Amino acid sequence: MATHYLVKRFGQAVLTLVATVTLSFFLYHAMPGSPAESLKNVILSQAATGGTTVDIERLNQLVALYTNVQPDQPLYVQFYQYFSSIILEQDLGTSIYESKPVTTLIFERIPWSMFISVYAMVIGYSLSILIGAVMAFKEKSRFDSVSSSILIALNSIPYYIVGILLIYFLAIQNSWFPYGGRVSSSVTAGFNIPFMQSIVYHAALPVLSMSMLGLGGALTMRGNSVRILGEDYLRVAQLRGLRDSRIATQYVGRNAILPMYTQFMIGIAGIFSSAVIVEQIFSYPGVGLLMYSAIQTQDYPLLMGSLIMFTTVTVIAIFIADITYGFVDPRISAGGDNE
């Protein structure tokens, strides 16, 4: 694998993180008034419920404590401090509403979001690869045209509407699945079968509605496969008398899935995006729901922290996909070394 390619992708990942942190810093400043101004009311109301009073100096200290932005310093110092506390100390600030470090809050929730997102993606893309391949092999058949129509229709339904429909039909009309939460309150947490079952059971509907996002890939897969069925190397493989199973997997499958890899990588960002809405619909307590409640309570440090965390997870996922891409497609390291 060409090291040049990896270095470039790694640089890209770092750049994305830096850009996001910078963006969130400037968003603090882009808030109506200064960060102190905009946070003042929030902090004051917090303080009022706690029965304490706050003067301007104390306010600045509190802003710095919560956000890592020190409003009384020059801009570049502010930026440096904000930046270094996030990158060097992994300190995303403190939640105003919950008075806990943002990182702690997010790390509690992130496994749950990852859980449903990863499964949604795996299920969505596997299904679409399968459907797309069958459609291509049976090009112009009844199956092909019916599936195309269904996929186009599905493409026109937002995943959150799919979620609502799933709740209505599978959780309310028929109580086959729970319509919210991540685990039943009646099971004891731990490494036991009922607990795991309950987790899977609760995740089923959110995963299903999120996996709708990946289904658009079926049409891409169909197109790719149809194209490869017309390639010279496929014809030569048939002339060579190779086994059908080998032709289907090594020749058609592998080459058709490759171009989808990039789509898949971009899809990673899309899946994490959708978590916010899906988790809210299913009251699934992941990072998305945390972000949603941060908006409701104007908990800006938590909001910014969630954004940075979402980006970090996406960047890491894409970087992993990048590394593995070189293994499945040798052309990525053109002129590279041999084994």
Added chain:
Amino acid sequence: MSTSDRIFEVRNLDVSFELNRGASRVVRDVDMDIYREETLGIVGESGSGKSMLASSLLNAVVEPGICSGEVTYYPRNGEPVSVLELSEAELKRFRWEQVAMVFQGAMSSFNPVMRVRTHFRETLQDHNRDIPAGMDRARSLLESVYLDPDRVLSAYPHELSGGMKQRALIALSLILEPEVLVMDEPTAALDLLMQRSIVSLLDELQAEHDLTIIFITHDLPLLTKIADRLTVMYAFGLIESGTVDEILYNSSHPYTRALLAATPDLDVPVDEMHAIEGSKPDPVDRISGCSYHPRCPMADMHCENNDPPMEQISSTHRAACFYHEEAAEAIPLRGDGNNPKQKGAVHE
């Protein structure tokens, strides 16, 4: 050349495609014999059906094409094989073990995500051959086409040049020791030098492996250098066949003569034989009579209404023209076919 030892016998071969505007017959009523260990050249304009003819020898006409007629293959030992009636499983064994094919897309004939080595290995594996022995054979084949086996086997297709890929493909086509090698425009995408070296390579390989080679091209001058016999296709059917000398100096079909006249110098290949006047024939709306009559200077009423049969001119020479005896006079060639330089070129 032992003329009695046939390896392929083709009778009444038709290939057609169902189109919206009617059936498209892209090979029409072809009768042809191919003899063991000869090199047969099939020449014709692009779109004359010669690739389809070649594919049908392996029963490998692309979907949804339909082959009908008889293609009989005579193995060295054993019963004759009716190629068009083979089952899927029998076909898989027949292809590449008896007849291998190298066709015009050689540049993209390798799976881009697999090393060249894997191509050899999977071919051996799926034909139940001994893999270590087969890979040794692969190495010696690659050496005999002047490639470095270690470098080529561990390379990915995109790491090889066009000429290297072409030669690697020829090596791959011989890995199962086939009797027949069908080459469909194998040199079309290569430069002149590479074309020449591949052609001389084929001579060596043919002698070494007792191969029968069927070489399809629109490059007539190239064919005269390697073929023993030539077959000319026009409008999806055969119109003349004979030894190279018979075709070059005594051709009896007006189309063949026009073709030769349009070829400026037999040492310089032409890319396309555009110089013949008139438009190409249509595979759907077939005209009545001789398919060449709209372009033929000798055509008369008889030609417009009747399809000329193949007529025997000598024991090896046949042509489908009512006026084959007058053709030489009506369409003279430069030097009238007695050019000693050309003759020399043919036998070199």
Added chain:
Amino acid sequence: MSNQEPDDKVDLEELFNSSGGHEPTPLKERLKRTADLTLVAPARVALTDWRAVVGTVILFGFFIAGTVGVMLVDRPTSGDAPILAQPFENPNYILGTDTFGQPIGAQLIHATPDMFKMIFAGAVVSVGLAALVGLLSGFMRGTAVDTVLMSVTDVVITIPGLPLVIVLMAIFAPENPYIVGVLLGLDNWPGLARTVRSQVLSIREESYVEASRIMGLSTGTILRRDLLGQLMPYITINSALASRRIIFESVGLYFLGILPFTTFNWGVLMNLAYKGGALTRPEMLHWLVFPMVTIFLMSFGLVLFSQGMDSVFNVRLRARHASTTKNDGGAGDA
């Protein structure tokens, strides 16, 4: 795929051939040919593709609702009608009413103009940015400008779009539909920008060859001439897809209650109905269902339109291709 009449194709080929002539033509004639090429011919092909037809009809229906419909139907206010009237019972509020007695049909219609404003602003921003970045980057290939622009593009692709948009919405709390559209569009351009760039690059490659062959036109002229024709398909299709995404996201954000409820919106209707427990109360179900159907219809229209356009442009490209490569591939040899 599309059921083309053969004579239609021949017509198209002629069109493209004639417009590909290199002799100078009068401006008026050129304009006419351009119009033929970019409007008349595709429209004729589009008529034969059912998806393009159905998609266009649906979108036109929404357009009528958003313009004429708004004038014909009164702006709904609380207490207009009985509370929670069921649909298809009273012709005055055919889709029923909500818990405030506001007719649902009228709310859906009055939400349409703002929807169009959002879509318009969002599509202009995302497609505009994409075209700008893609063109600049493509023309200045290999320069620092190209590197910077492509790095920015990759960064924006990677940042999860919705969380970013949510943060922006939470901070700025925009009420103007145009601004909502712009903010949603900001996240939407990088994919198209990459496509535009690679198109520019491939046209450049082709144009150099062509220019050196005919030795009369500068590369710039050819680029300008080819660019519009080559990029139009991508821009049209991507505008439709960007519009669909903007509908999904804006309705989603109104549905979640992240955007302020200052106006009628399909998402606001869904939010109120959903929060009111419409899923478990059958008498409220229509309040949730009709906005969902509306969203589905509109995005279905957009998806059909984009797919129809895709095959329309493919027919064009094929015709173009056929006219340039007619003689070097044999029909029977395929």
